[in-house]
Amino acid sequence: MTTLATATPTLQLGPIALEVPVVLAPMAGITNTAFRRLCREFGAGLYVSEMITSRALVERGEKTMRLIRHHESETPRSIQLYGVDPDTMAEAVTMLVAEDRADHIDLNFGCPVPKVTRKGGGAALPWKLNLFRDIVEAAVTAGGAVPVTVKMRKGIDDDHLTYLEAGRIAAGAGAASIALHARTASQFYSGTADWSAIARLKEAITDVPVLGNGDIWSGADAIRMVEETGCDGVVVGRGCLGRPWLFGDLVAAFKVRSGELAADEAAVLQARSTLGVVAATVRRHTELLADFFSTDDQNGEEWACRDIRKHMSWYFKGYPVGSDLRSALARVESLQQLDDLLGELDWSQPYPGEDAEGPRGRAGHPKRTVLPEGWLDSRELAQSHRGDLTEGEADTTGG
Numbered sequence: 001m002t003t004l005a006t007a008t009p010t011l012q013l014g015p016i017a018l019e020v021p022v023v024l025a026p027m028a029g030i031t032n033t034a035f036r037r038l039c040r041e042f043g044a045g046l047y048v049s050e051m052i053t054s055r056a057l058v059e060r061g062e063k064t065m066r067l068i069r070h071h072e073s074e075t076p077r078s079i080q081l082y083g084v085d086p087d088t089m090a091e092a093v094t095m096l097v098a099e100d101r102a103d104h105i106d107l108n109f110g111c112p113v114p115k116v117t118r119k120g121g122g123a124a125l126p127w128k129l130n131l132f133r134d135i136v137e138a139a140v141t142a143g144g145a146v147p148v149t150v151k152m153r154k155g156i157d158d159d160h161l162t163y164l165e166a167g168r169i170a171a172g173a174g175a176a177s178i179a180l181h182a183r184t185a186s187q188f189y190s191g192t193a194d195w196s197a198i199a200r201l202k203e204a205i206t207d208v209p210v211l212g213n214g215d216i217w218s219g220a221d222a223i224r225m226v227e228e229t230g231c232d233g234v235v236v237g238r239g240c241l242g243r244p245w246l247f248g249d250l251v252a253a254f255k256v257r258s259g260e261l262a263a264d265e266a267a268v269l270q271a272r273s274t275l276g277v278v279a280a281t282v283r284r285h286t287e288l289l290a291d292f293f294s295t296d297d298q299n300g301e302e303w304a305c306r307d308i309r310k311h312m313s314w315y316f317k318g319y320p321v322g323s324d325l326r327s328a329l330a331r332v333e334s335l336q337q338l339d340d341l342l343g344e345l346d347w348s349q350p351y352p353g354e355d356a357e358g359p360r361g362r363a364g365h366p367k368r369t370v371l372p373e374g375w376l377d378s379r380e381l382a383q384s385h386r387g388d389l390t391e392g393e394a395d396t397t398g399g
Contacts (some may be wrong), residue, residue, distance in 0.1 A: 002246070008180075008193040008299065010233070010254065010258070011177075011209060011232060012209070013046070013104060013149060013176045013177050013209070014104075014145070014146070014147030014176045015093075015145065016046070016076050016103060016104055018044070018045060018046055018233075019044050019252050020043075020044050020045055020252045020254045020255070021045075021047070021209075021211070021226075021232060021233025021234065021254065022034065022043070022044065022222070022233065022234055022236065022248065022251070022254070023045055023046045023047075023048060023179070023211060023233065023234070023235045023236070024039055024045060024046065024047040024235075024236060024237075024240065024247075025048065025151075025181075025213060025235045025236060025237035025260060026048045026049060026050055026051050026080040026106070026108065026151075026346055027050065027237055027241075028050050028051055029050070029307075029310075030048060030050070030241070031047070031048060032049075032050060032067065032289075032292055032294040033069060033070060033071050033074065033292050034285065034288035034291065034304075034345050035244070035260050035285070035286075035288075036049070036074060036075065037071055037073060037288050037327075038244045038281070038284060038285050039198070039240060039247050040074070040243045040247075040249045041244075041284075042244050042246075042248040043245075043246075043247025043249075043250055044247065044251050045247060045250070045251075046076065046078055046104065047074065047078060048078040048079070048080050048106055049067060049068060049078060049079045049080055050067055050080070050111075051080050051081075051082045051108050051111065052064055052067055052068060052079060052081050052082065052092075052337055053081075053082050053083065054081050054082065054083030054088045054089045054091070054092035054093075054164045055083070055085075055087070055088050055092075057081070057092045057095065057096075058091050058092050058095065060266075067243075068096075068101055068102075070101075073193055074134040074290065076103035076104055077101070077102050077103045077104070078102065078103065078104040078105075078106065079096060079101070079102045079104070079105055079106070080105075080106040080107070080108050080119060080151070081093070081105060081106070081107055081108065082107075082108040082111065082116070082122065083107075083121075083135060084119065084120060084121045084125060084131070084135075085130075085135075086134040086135050086138040086323070087138070087220055089107075089135050089138050089139050089142075090138040090139065090141065090142040091142075093105055093138075093139045093142035093146075093148070094142045094151045094167075095145050096146075097142065097143060097144060097146050102146060103146065104146065104147050104149070105143055105146060105147070105148045105149070106148075106149045106150070107135065107136065107139055107148065107149070107150050107151065107175075107181075108122060108151060109113070109122065109123065109125055109126050109132070109150060109151065109152040109153075109166070109186075110122060110123050110151050110152045110181050111123060112153065112185040112187075112188050112369065114226070114369075114370040117156075117185060117369050117370050117371060118222050118370040118371065118372065119372065120238040120371070120372050120375060120385055120392060123152070123153045123155070123156060123184075123185035123369070124156060124185065124369065124371055124372075124375065126131075126152055126163075126165075126166040127155075127156060127162055127375065127376065127379060128161060128379065128380065128381040128385075129165060129166075129169065129379050129380065130373045130380050130381055131170050131381045132166055132169060132170075132175060136148070136150060136169065136170050136172070136173040136174075137173045138173060138210045140173055140174035140175065141174075145363040147176035147177075148174070148175060148176060149175055149176050149177045149178070149179065150166075150170040150175045150177075150178050150179070151178075151179040151180075151181070151213070151235070152166055152167075152170075152178070152179070152180060152181070152192065153181045153182075153184055153185055154180070154181075154182060154183060154184045154185055154197050155184050155185070156184060156185050156186065156369050156371070156376075157184050157185065157186040157368075157369060158184060158186075160376060161184070163180055163197060163201055164200065164201060164204050165168055165342070167180070167201050167204060167205050168204060168205065169258045171205050171207055171208050175208060176208060176209075176235075177208055177209040177210070177211055177232070177233075178201070178205060178208060178210055178211070178212075179211040179213055179214060179235045180197060180201050180210065180211070180213060180386075181193070181213040181214050181235070182195055182196075182197045182198050182212065182213065182214040182384075183214055184369075185369045186366055186367060186368060186369045187363035187366050188362050188363070188365065188366065188367065189238065189361070189362065189363045190247070190363045190364050190365050190366050191363075191366065192215060193213075193214025193215040194214075194223055195212065195214070195215075195228055195229050196229075198210070198212040198214075198225070198229040198231050199228065199229040199230060202229055202230045202231050202232075203230075207369035209232035209233060210231050210232055211231055211232060211233045211234060211235050212225045212229055212233075212234055212235065213234070213236075213237065214234035214238070215359075216234055216235075216236050216239050217239045217357060217358055217359065217360075218239070218246070218249060218250075218357065219246075219249035219253025219254075219302060219382060220253060221239075222232040222234045222236070222250055222253055222254070223253050223254070223257055223286070228258075234250075236250065237361075238359070238360055238361035239360070241311070241314040241360045241361050242311055242313070242314025242316070242317060242360060243273075243314070243315075243360075244281060244285075245273055245277070245281070268333045272351040273351055274347065274348065274349060274350055274351060275320075275321075275345055275346060275347055275348070275349035275350075276345075276347030276348065276349075278315050278316065278319060279342045279345050281315070282308065282311070282312070282338070282342065283338065283339070283342060285311065286304050286305065286308045286333075286335060286338060287304075289303070289304035289307050289308060289310075290303075290304035290335070293302070293307070301334060302333075302334075305332050305333050305334060305335070305337075305338065308332065308338075309329075309330050309331065309332060310384055312326065312327070312329045312330045312332075313330070313335055313363070314360050316358045317355070317356055317360060318353075318355030318356030318357070319349065319352055319355075319356065320346075320352070321345065321347055325341065325345070328341055329341050371376050372385050378382040
């Protein structure tokens with residue numbers, strides 16, 4: 001990994017100055033401290049935690065308290081919160097600030113999964129303009145000097161778009177930036193992200209940074225998004241699954257664009273990893289997971305090996321690895337077994353090119369978004385839905 005000289009920040013989020021305008025998107029079961037540390041080793045940017053439920057945080061659930069833990073090397077510390085109740089959100093943010101557990105807080109208004117939207121949360125929530133405003137204002141007020149940002153989707157579906165109104169409300173409420181995943185909730189992760197929506201949001205919001213999210217698989221994609229939409233930075237999710245070195249590619253792309261790095265110098269940072277680099281990264285990732293999962297009464301190595309299994313197909317996508325070895329890696333049970341299996345690989349195999357690139361992770365299929373009954377009847381929160389929201393906070397665990 002090549003170390004770059006400190007440069008003029010290209011993205012400012014309150015007191016946080018980012019050298020490159022790149023944010024790691026929160027991903028449940030993925031962006032724990034182990035993965036965040038790994039990504040930092042390859043590049044620069046803001047690395048956000050898994051989604052944390054505000055009520056679970058206030059109640060100090062054991063799993064939630066582990067998920068908000070940051071390694072001492074993580075600076076700035078970023079946590080994403082999900083919530084449907086302004087008071088609970090304010091209490092959660094107050095806790096994080098008072099106990100010095102975060103330097104940045106992001107609010108989730110983009111989750112499309114049924115267990116969240118059926119209670120009016122995630123991507124369903126901005127439809128209720130008064131509730132959305134109240135939550136953002138509560139978080140910003142409680143955050144004080146700690147910047148609070150908003151991440152959202154275009155809307156529930158093409159007939160119920162919310163992003164322009166929600167963007168204006170968030171900016172007016174004091175959000176430090178607004179990130180748009182350019183899909184609707186009903187799209188889930190399918191199809192193609194509508195980057196033109198990012199451009200429209202950027203035109204509508206001029207006083208705070210607008211970040212774009214969706215279909216960034218390379219540094220070149222990030223630059224194309226910025227140039228096509230005018231957005232101030234990018235949020236990267238599925239593109240880094242099994243490719244934490246993508247953050248080196250992103251650094252290189254933005255440094256070349258700004259003239260701080262020549263194209264030939266950037267080549268060493270770009271995502272063209274040999275099979276040996278992949279193998280070493282898998283080993284490093286597993287070590288970091290073992291550290292993350294280790295407790296006085298829990299074997300970190302055992303849990304790390306369970307967790308790394310889901311990453312194997314992403315890491316080795318496109319590389320010449322036999323089916324039997326892939327299957328064994330997906331069932332690995334110990335670090336020693338992992339070392340033995342990785343030792344069977346030909347580490348000298350070069351980057352396979354296009355076969356290792358492009359979409360990764362589950363895209364799913366378009367589907368009707370599950371909502372509380374009568375949710376779309378009004379843009380204002382009805383009294384009959386308040387119980388759904390309370391229940392939604394209670395049964396949505398942190399992460």
